[in-house]
Amino acid sequence: MSQTLEQAIAAGAELLAASSESAKLDAQVLLLHILQKPHSYLFTWPEHALNAEQQQQFNTFCQRRLNGEPVAHITGQREFWSLSLEVNATTLIPRPDTETLVEQALEVAVPATAKVLDLGTGTGAIALALGSEMPNWNIIAVDRVNEAVALAKRNQQRLAINNVNVKQSNWFSALENEKFNLIVTNPPYIESDDIHLNQGDVRFEPLSALVADDSGMSDIKQIIIQSRDYLLSNGYLLIEHGFDQGKAVRDFFKQMAFINIKTVKDLGDNDRVTLAQWT
Template identity: 70%
Template sequence: MTDTIESAVSNATLQLQSSSDSAKLDAQVLLLDVLQKPRSYLFSWPEKKLTQQQQQLFESYCQRRLTGEPVAHITGTREFWSLPLQVNPTTLIPRPDTETLVEYALSLSLPEAAKVLDLGTGTGAIALALASEMPRWQITGVDRVADAVALANTNKQRLGFINVDFVQSDWFSQVTAQHFELIVSNPPYIEYDDIHLNQGDVRFEPFSALVADDDGMADIKYIITQARNFLTSNGYLLIEHGYQQSAKVRSFFAQMAYTNILTVKDLANNDRVTLAQWPE
């Protein structure tokens, strides 16, 4: 005997409440992946019964979620900036907070064919979101992990963008001698002893993409320091960081002689992105 769509979601929601703060949404997303249908299907066909194969697959998905495995890893996809991105355990799962960086980058006054660099691109989320909005921008995304670069290229090809390239590079190490009007990055910024590393989805994500020395500031400081050699006059550097790090980030920007330093809040009203300009 198989469940209807409505009862499948209801039963899974109860089951997942012990392991997820978003149990109903998780159940819906997992079932939609099983059904390969849009979200509206859940509400249009609540009494439609699952096939035996669909029931078994859905139950296996829910069991994986009960262990804490991220929904994005189970389905292999995550939407970011309305773009469906493939994800896997080699990179961070794109998060809504990072859309704050994309949104502010798009608000800047930049040349029509601006050159843009995305450091630590992972799935390619930031670079691809910018490419989707600014087809004349010339965007380069770099990551030191070869599997991440391969994943970003897969996402690029699936989306069909031609104004972005992905390169394997340890930060700036393989960036050719050119200057960029905009550099963006969501680098590792969590402290090694942060209790959140043992909670939720981050337990399944690459440690090296999350944590940094110097109370989470080491990579941020490196990027701010080295970006001065790669920014045009009045070029912008935007960095995502922890909500408690904004004062330290602004202070280091000032120490490195940047100007027009500003912190932007995310949708939860937390300090999330700090930007500055390299002066003429």
């Protein structure tokens, strides 16, 4: 039997309550994706009845969510920096914490026509957010995974952000003789034995985009070391990292002779981004 929108959300929220901290929101997002309507539609037409096909699809989506599958994978999209991005299981799902990295990148002192590099771009979220804000920046976004490169290119083309160029590269490997005013990255930084890898959405995301050796620091250290050959004088490197890695990242920046090093907290008041300048 078909439900009204109000009934469907209530039933979906009740079903998902045991497995999701955002059960009602999950139900709303799944239903809106099926209806292809804005959020306001739920409040304007709560008595609107689902047809049989919509009801079946909503039940299926709720069951997938109950099994732990991320909402973003079920709908195939996630909003980041007010941009609607296509997502899939080949990359990380963009998270609100990463908007801290975008905010900091927009605040550093670089030329109006800055050359910018986004390492490990995944969906393209960081590069496309920066490109949408700074149309005069020349941004290269790289990822080593073929499927991620294809995904980021689709997002770039659909959003028509034409100052972002997506390439395949394992960190800096395909960037010979190029130098940048600004390098940004959200690399793998989780330890392989971290209990959070068995919880929530990360169970459905690629481990290669999450886990790093050396207490989660191996990729971060590699990027800091190599970036010195790719930064212009007075250029900046900004790195997203774990909530407990701020001091380790600052110490390694200092060891590698960077200056003006600082760590910035995310919306949850956790250390999230460390930036430093190369001279």
